[in-house]
Amino acid sequence: MSVYVILLLIVPAVSGLNLTNEEVTALLSFKSSISYDPDDSLSNWNFSIDENPCSWNGITCKQGKVVSLSIPRKGLVGYLPAAFGSLSSLRHLNLRSNRLFGRLPLELFFVKSLQSLVLYGNSLSGPLPQEISNLTSLQNLDLSHNLFTGLIPSSLIRCQRLRSLHLSNNNFSGPLPIGFGRSLVLLERLDLSFNSLNGSIPGDIGELSSLQGTVDLSHNLFSGLIPPSLGNVPDNVYIDLSFNNLSGLIPQNGALVNRGPTAFIGNPALCGPPLKRPCSSSSVVVSSPSSSLPFQPNNYQPMSSVPNNGISDNHRGMSKGLVIAIIISDVIVLFVIAFVFFYCYKRATSSLRKEKVEEIASDNNKGNNSRKxxxxxxxxxxxxxxxxxxxxxxxxxxxxxxxxxxxxxxxxxxxxxxxxxxxxxxxxxxxxxxxxxxxxxxxxxxxxxxxxxxxxxxxxxxxxxxxxxxxxxxxxxxxxxxxxxxxxxxxxxxxxxxxxxxxxxxxxxxxxxxxxxxxxxxxxxxxxxxxxxxxxxxxxxxxxxxxxxxxxxxxxxxxxxxxxxxxxxxxxxxxxxxxxxxxxxxxxxxxxxxxxxxxxxxxxxxxxxxxxxxxxxxxxxxxxxxxxxxxxxxxxxxxxxxxxxxxxxxxxxxxxxxxxxxxxxxxxxxxxxxxxxxxxxxxxxxxxxxxxxxxxxxxxxxxxxxxxxxxxxxxxx
The missing domain is CATH 1.10.510.10 (Transferase(Phosphotransferase) domain 1)
Known part of the structure; x- marks a missing residue:
């Protein structure tokens, strides 16, 4: 006889309570799956202590249904039971920063009311099931810092209400699902870092127009060119592409402009600003004839084809040595001017700064740190x-x-x-x-x-x-x-x-x-x-x-x-x-x-x-x-x-x-x-x-x- 059936038999009559037998059984099934509870977080999950499951630690009910189960950072050791599928009205499940292990039960993905699934910082493993597409109300998915493997399921793109997706620090592999950017247009937070994701970054990722904060794709195996469309995400979004296998010229448009090298380091084949690695002619790949770059051969006539009107090569410009000498002399002059300005400025402000520091020190000595x-x-x-x-x-x-x-x-x-x-x-x-x-x-x-x-x-x-x-x-x-x-x-x-x-x-x-x-x-x-x-x-x-x-x-x-x-x-x-x-x-x-x-x-x-x-x-x-x-x-x-x-x-x-x-x-x-x-x-x-x-x-x-x-x-x- 299964544990589920046994629990169903021992649950007392709950006719006086709002919850159904199935919901109570699901909660007790979770408690029985926990082998170690260092803080006794589930100690009052007991009818002899409290007959109303809606008042048990971490449980929130509305209209006689369990809508939230939240027990984060309690060191719970155990697994997620299949009985969670009986919590038909569950909206929020937060078990982050515990020590849960094993696979995600398929039954959990039939709780269609689920809006937030937060399992960050456990030791959960196995693949993320294709059945995740059933969670059409899902807005927040955080499975980061676990041991998940396999592909990010293609069915994830059906969760079109997603606003926050955190899958970092796992062992996910393979490419991102086709239609990832086009389908998840409400996405505000995206962190896929520290996985083994590969393939090219999809061109439609630039359609994620609601993004905020940092889009973190770092520490993966993404390869190929950075799609210029990535620059179409909001300008205030920081894009981290570091430590991948990306190659070619870094696009300079939109959100990709004026980014420091930190966002691109760890990609040996990337070139161009802001990296100090110039691109060779073979590194610049044009995606289509219409997307011409400023210095395309077709846009500019080669110097060898321009007539020199009888002027010899030796007299068309100054020698390299003369150019270098002029540049050095200009730099020296600028340095001298800057030094003189800085010296005068320091002399003019030194006495004022000294008085200010003394004033601050005097104020601090008089300070009273009481909580008045x-x-x-x-x-x-x-x-x-x-x-x-x-x-x-x-x-x-x-x-x-x-x-x-x-x-x-x-x-x-x-x-x-x-x-x-x-x-x-x-x-x-x-x-x-x-x-x-x-x-x-x-x-x-x-x-x-x-x-x-x-x-x-x-x-x-x-x-x-x-x-x-x-x-x-x-x-x-x-x-x-x-x-x-x-x-x-x-x-x-x-x-x-x-x-x-x-x-x-x-x-x-x-x-x-x-x-x-x-x-x-x-x-x-x-x-x-x-x-x-x-x-x-x-x-x-x-x-x-x-x-x-x-x-x-x-x-x-x-x-x-x-x-x-x-x-x-x-x-x-x-x-x-x-x-x-x-x-x-x-x-x-x-x-x-x-x-x-x-x-x-x-x-x-x-x-x-x-x-x-x-x-x-x-x-x-x-x-x-x-x-x-x-x-x-x-x-x-x-x-x-x-x-x-x-x-x-x-x-x-x-x-x-x-x-x-x-x-x-x-x-x-x-x-x-x-x-x-x-x-x-x-x-x-x-x-x-x-x-x-x-x-x-x-x-x-x-x-x-x-x-x-x-x-x-x-x-x-």
Missing amino acids: ECRCFFAKGESETISEDTEQIDLVPLDDRVRFDIDELLKASAFVLGKSWMGIVYKVVLEDGLNLAVRRLGEGSSQRLKEFKTEVEAIGKIRHPCIVSLRAYYWSNEEKLLIYDCIPNGNLSAAIHGTPGMVEFKPMPWTMRINIMRGIAQGLAFLHEFSPKKCVHGDLRPNNILLGQNMEPYISDLGLNRLVNIVRGSSLLPSERINTDKPQIQQTDVPGSPAPKLGSCYHAPETLRTLKPSQKWDVYSYGVILMEMISGRPPMVLLDTSEVDLVKWVEFCIEQKRPLADLLDPQLVPELQKENEMVYVLKIALACVQINAERRPSMRNVVDTLDKLTREIDRSL
Whole structure:
């Protein structure tokens, strides 16, 4: 007798409940398929505890039917039962970030009401069935980070209401279905990266006119030419074609224009701008006679056929040597002019900058980081007093979901979260209950608006689950504001060390620390490799890693140094603010956090020698953060009678062959049975903080290594 029949027999009479026997049986069948439930998420799925299944954890009902089953990030180990097909009114199924395995049951694809199927971050395998075409109401499909194989079914194009399609990090192969772009015209989000998809990119993909954000086709096996029609997608869409087998000239039209090389790297046969790889004549392939390119042979008469009117070749132009000499002399003259201008400018502004820095320092010393409420964070009358020759910009949204204006922001309640040399941070609560974090940069230079706008809009395009999103900004003569999502659980520094006055400090278990480490690494890897520009954070520290509702990490303050320097008329980088004799103390942005840390402790050694930030800076900072999370020590540690930075302290302990318990956060000692995992992470940290920057791993390598560790942990359960 099948499990399904047995469950049907043991389900009590539910005549007093709205749900049918089949729906209740389907829910209990799912519970019985779960072999491990570490958080007891399904503990109340029991009639002896709660007789109403509609009130069970993760279940939502409407009009006596189950319409939603959502149990994400609970570590559930098990499989999806065929009985899910009995949930005939199910609209949303969200089991993301668990440890589910096995194949998708065919019965699930006969639930025609299903609108959202989110199974991200499990170990599900097998093909995606052709029966997916039955889900004609499907709008959101996220199967990324699983083990799916086979073709993307051709029947997927019948799901014409799809708005979000995420299939990244699987083993899908073969070409995209014919009619992919022509059929899925409502698609807004598309991520097919890290698969083995091959064949050519379909020409009709340019018909996806509703796309937003990033179209990610990277890390596949796509070959052939980039179809020029791909440039027809909206101009603000970032197209990532990196690490494929594409060839030929990169089209320069529409959304493909003015893209950096990051979008095309890893395709050895691609040529032309923005790559520094010129095209040979054989690389330029014309799709049709009518699609002539600017320098087609048919469009221009060859020089050899132009009569020279008796003038010999030797006298038709200047010699190469003379041309080179003229160019060099012009460059030298321009360099001298630029040097003189820069010298005069520095002399004229140096005294003003010094006074400004002193004023900021004075303000910070007087700052009070208490959580007192203030009705507004600047007087509206002040912001409106603007000189006639200064351009003013109102609140500028960087996200379609921004529905408030500057007046609503001014009327909202605001609480001071912290203050540093980078400005005051407020928690702002709008009338509709929306929580925002607003950083007030204060008054400053009004001459660099265009530069500020370029920087802030580039930051606003960066969207990743582990990066704080910049939602809007405001610029006036008196005020410059940055408006972010509000992240509720403080910062990583407070989570590691606690805060003064905290009534109860709850240390983080090892599993939570691993998840935070992975999240930070994933955010940095995205910045370094997949953001519209290859971004560098440059000042990563536990204070600017915020923690969400479920302790998931968010990297904050991206590009903040640059924005502050623009506002205040300075060009200083973090490395320039460090005095090698007396490192500056950084004020924290969260009241009650541990004693201020030495800013240089998280900075790579080369930041003292070079002004150009690099990705290896972030790798070093990340390594120090790993050491802090493993050891529970602050970035400066007392060794004998002197203080040394955390990296030197860890290296000293290893050289002295001290036991692992001496290196660990005392709160982790009860979990010493996970010693192998801790040593594994410590090795990653040591690789990240190597003196030679070139020997440090990339953040992509770090992510892959931590993913491997996580898979091994899962297999050991």
